[in-house]
Amino acid sequence: MSVAGRVGDLVKGDPHADRVVPPTGFTARLTVFTSAAMAFLAVFALALSMATGRLADRWAEELARSSTLRISAPEGQVAAQTAAALRVLETTPGIASARALPVEETRALLEPWFGPDLPVEALPIPQLIEVVETGEGYDATGLRARLQAEVPGAVLDDHTRWRDPLVDAASRLRTLGLTALLLIAGATAAMITLAAQAALAANDQVIRVLRLVGAKDSYIARAFVRRFTMRALAGAAAGTVLGMAAIWLLPDADPAGGFLTGLGFRGAGWLWPLLIPLLAALVAFAATRFAALRSLGERS
Amino acid sequence: MQSRRAIASPGPLGQNDRRRQCGVPGVIELDRVAYSYGGGELFSDLSLALGPGTFHFLTGPSGAGKTTLLKLCYAELRPTAGQVRLFGEEVRAMDRDRVALARRRIGVVHQDCQFLDHLPLKENVALPLTVSGRGGAEDEDLAALLSWVGLSRQAEQLPPELSGGERQRAALARAIILSPDVILADEPTGNIDWEMSQRLLALLVELNRMGKAVLVATHDLQLIRAAKAQVQARVLRLKDRRLVAAGADL
Ligand SMILES: Nc1ncnc2c1ncn2[C@@H]1O[C@H](COP(=O)(O)OP(=O)(O)OP(=O)(O)O)[C@@H](O)[C@H]1O
Ligand SMILES: [Mg+2]
Secondary structure, three states: OOHHHHHHHHHHOOHHHHHOOOOOHHHHHHHHHHHHHHHHHHHHHHHHHHHHHHHHHHHHHHHHHEEEEEEOOOHHHHHHHHHHHHHHHHOOOOEEEEEEOOHHHHHHHHHHHHOOOOOHHHOOOOEEEEEEEOOOOOOHHHHHHHHHHHOOOEEEEOOHHHHHHHHHHHHHHHHHHHHHHHHHHHHHHHHHHHHHHHHHHHOHHHHHHHHHOOOOHHHHHHHHHHHHHHHHHHHHHHHHHHHHHHHHOOOOOOOOOOOOOOOOOOHHHHHHHHHHHHHHHHHHHHHHHHHHHHHHHHOO | OHHHHHHHOOOOOOOOHHHHHOOOOOOEEEEEEEEEOOOOEEEEEEEEEEOOOOEEEEEOOOOOOHHHHHHHHOOOOOOOEEEEEEOOEEHHHOOHHHHHHHHOOEEEEOOOOOOOOOOOHHHHHOHHHHHOOOOOOOHHHHHHHHHHOOOHHHOOOOHHHOOHHHHHHHHHHHHHOOOOOEEEEEOOOOOOOHHHHHHHHHHHHHHHHOOOEEEEEOOOHHHHHHHHOOOOOEEEEEEOOEEEEOOOOO
């Protein structure tokens, strides 16, 4: 029989075969609850690894393309040094554009830290120049040497110093999220195996009678496997919906920090969590089948 | 007795009768078999062949090992020495699937019935059909079978709600629903009245005439006498670890 046919049979079931094992309220509720809880957690682990993945990409890309030139000079010389720095930058290969930030933009950058009433003019705040690279990038060492000679008050910050650890942290978070997903799948398999074993033990006499009337192991196993698979599917579907709803309702973090990203799914990313119930059903199927065939083999 | 014909004639419940009737050598053979539950040997060097169309009674004192002998015949137990062959196949060489297939050809009336207590009687009776993947029985066939054993009214009841005799009749109905080649009955008339036990006997005799091997373990000497008037039955006695032919008084 084809795989699709077998899956079809499993979902359709055989109404007679389903009844030969008495319903067991306790293990049933246990399986549904476990699958729901695990699916809920899995949605967050998935959201975490997708969000950190996005973060790592964005930081790596955006910060790599921009640098900042800071000019700290005695009050009278700021304008002259800024102009000199801009001239140097304009003639440096690999730099697409350079722009001195007007006071309002500097104020906007500082606002989250000091509040809106900041008298920027009264503070010794350096002039900032935003530098955007071309795709190839520029030679930072060479630029620093030229600046030192021509603009003594300029400090070039090409962001590598703090970008690398951030990107590193983000990709580690993504790995952690994926590890959490694997652990959740493993824990689900373990718990469903235990529940299935409890159900098999509780139905010892039923299994005995089924064997006496000529039932094969595969038939008996199927009665349990189908039940646990459907329960895991139902539980995980509920847990996934709740988890997705919880993430949908999270406040959006994007406007607050320019390059931060919310813990959520974007666009087609919302389709990924829909795989969780199917995976849970698959895990339950494998775990119950393994438990059933092993326990039936042991009691012969 | 219209319902009786429904069981005996080739229909959904009996379509393989003709094919199986011919060409099966020893249906169940025990060859120099010994068995012990761990203590002393219950019996040793015991040989028995149930051929197609044979009718055997098995008697002997309580605790002699009649039930044990039947369990060897449907591979619930494996002999400690000697060979048991089911339909020509050595039991020790059969995996669990082979045993399951062989059991579908052996109808057993267990001394303690062995029902699924959560299923109504009619589903219990149809259980061999269900587990062999043939779905439930056709409703009319099942109804005919139940009416033949006098259980039409109890079809929806759960086994624990039945009397001892009703359970035994249900067990017989379940044993024959797959139209097996052999029928093994362990004290099938233990709890039922004379009239019902005569009907049960008549059913066993009829199945035997269709070529099925029948082995009945019983203490009921009257039943044995009644049977001997209807079929050629051999009476075996399990005594002092041996199987012997019973005296001519039976
Ligand atoms: N599972 C078992 N473990 C140990 N001993 C057993 C077991 N089953 C049966 N016996 C013993 O084996 C002996 C034979 O038992 P068996 O049930 O075969 O007797 P029987 O002839 O069917 O008796 P009865 O006429 O009372 O049904 C008995 O002494 C019984 O105590
Ligand atoms: Mg007995």
